[in-house]
Amino acid sequence: MKYQAILATAILISTSAWATQPDPLVMESRMAIKAFAGELKGELQSAMKAGGPVNAIGVCHTRAPEIAEAINSKGKLNISRVSLKNRNTGNAPDAWQKAVLEEFESRITKGETADKIDHAATVNTANGKEFRYMKAIPTGDICLACHGGNISDDVKAKLDKLYPDDKARGFNKGDIRGAFYVSIPQ
Ligand code: HEC
Numbered sequence: 001m002k003y004q005a006i007l008a009t010a011i012l013i014s015t016s017a018w019a020t021q022p023d024p025l026v027m028e029s030r031m032a033i034k035a036f037a038g039e040l041k042g043e044l045q046s047a048m049k050a051g052g053p054v055n056a057i058g059v060c061h062t063r064a065p066e067i068a069e070a071i072n073s074k075g076k077l078n079i080s081r082v083s084l085k086n087r088n089t090g091n092a093p094d095a096w097q098k099a100v101l102e103e104f105e106s107r108i109t110k111g112e113t114a115d116k117i118d119h120a121a122t123v124n125t126a127n128g129k130e131f132r133y134m135k136a137i138p139t140g141d142i143c144l145a146c147h148g149g150n151i152s153d154d155v156k157a158k159l160d161k162l163y164p165d166d167k168a169r170g171f172n173k174g175d176i177r178g179a180f181y182v183s184i185p186q
Pocket of ligand 1: 055058060061137138142145146147
């Protein structure tokens with residue numbers, strides 16, 4: 001009994017330490033995501049203001065990969081976006097990412113909210129150990145013009161032209177639009 005009580009306290013301490021001070025790799029991943037998301041959202045919002053969604057499609061199309069590339073070229077960390085219903089075929093998940101995205105979907109159905117869902121793991125790969133972090137991307141109001149169920153005809157026409165295999169439509173506010181993916185070789 002006594003031993004179990006000590007064990008329970010030890011677990012309690014380690015969980016609260018985790019909550020106040022996350023793993024440095026998780027923190028590094030979250031910072032990279034913040035930089036990527038912040039830059040992209042800023043450019044998206046100004047393009048939407050300047051010329052509406054048809055104009056802003058160009059920002060997502062050209063700037064999203066460029067911003068990711070700029071962050072990736074700075075260090076050993078690699079950042080990208082993936083989705084179960086991807087627009088760009090290059091953003092289709094691999095098997096590991098797909099399993100995590102499916103787990104995120106089941107967490108939503110159990111009552112968690114998209115802005116709080118993430119997952120971290122260290123995996124063994126052919127090239128050695130790799131830290132991996134995924135963070136769900138919630139669908140907000142501003143996203144619906146290009147990812148919602150009621151997209152205007154001019155936006156549709158431009159999306160059809162750029163992305164003939166587009167699967168990223170029909171989302172509702174609060175849905176998981178996809179996830180940021182960060183990998184850091186160890
Ligand atoms: C103006 C239209 C537009 C708006 C508004 C928009 N997106 Fe996108 N989104 C796109 C385009 C175009 C792509 C494909 C980008 C590419 O080619 O890499 C994309 C791709 C994505 C991807 C990468 C996965 C995929 O499907 O290829 C995610 C995640 C994403 N958008 C999330 C969002 C979120 C979250 C919002 C709202 C904050 C949002 N988008 C608003 C047009 C838009």
